[in-house]
Amino acid sequence: MSRRPFVRPVRIQSPVPAAGTRGCSWLDEPSDDELVAAVALGDEAACRELMNRHLPRITALGRRMLGSQADAEDVAQEVFLRVWTNAGKWEPGRAQFSTWLHRVATNLCLDRLRKNRGGTEDIDAIPEPASEEPGPDRRLEQSELAERVEAALQALPERQRAAIVLSHYQGLTNIEAAEILGITVEAVESLLSRARRQLRGSLATEKGELLRSKDMST
Structure with a gap:
């Protein structure tokens, strides 16, 4: 079954309707x-x-x-x-x-x-991109880290993943995340705590395996 075509966003000017047409017009940025x-x-x-x-x-x-x-x-x-x-x-x-x-x-x-169901890296300390263009080794290192974080994120239970995505990646407050998930703020904090603990464990394990693999290849 083919997917529906995705509608891309387009850049538009302030929507001012032509005479006799239906539309909206604002002098200021509309809410x-x-x-x-x-x-x-x-x-x-x-x-x-x-x-x-x-x-x-x-x-x-x-x-x-x-x-x-x-x-x-x-x-x-x-x-x-x-x-x-x-x-x-x-x-x-x-x-x-x-x-x-x-x-x-x-x-x-x-x-x-x-x-569809059938040393450690800290999720709070994922490095920001450097202001200067990184060299090839640094780009590879950043790419490997991003892949490990993505894999660890996808391995989280669904609700924990949602809490991490809303809080860490979307930049929402715990109050906003609680409203979105339909749970209490305390429940969000619990989900975040368990998710971060699992992410740290997963990333630490993968880092150890990566180091052992490099040692064996030298």
């Missing part, structure tokens, strides 16, 4: 709530603007959760399809729109994961 209200009236430009704002982060969340760019794009497309079809039900001020997007995306990812 997410204003854009959703416009989407509820069928304004495609407003929907594209929401995608421009939020699609990259939602796709990144999906890729971290699912380990697949193609699956992440499918999830992101489903999220924004729900924005288009459910915009009229949105209640401004009840919650942040970005939080709602993260909740929908996270739940879709967890659903997919359940259906």
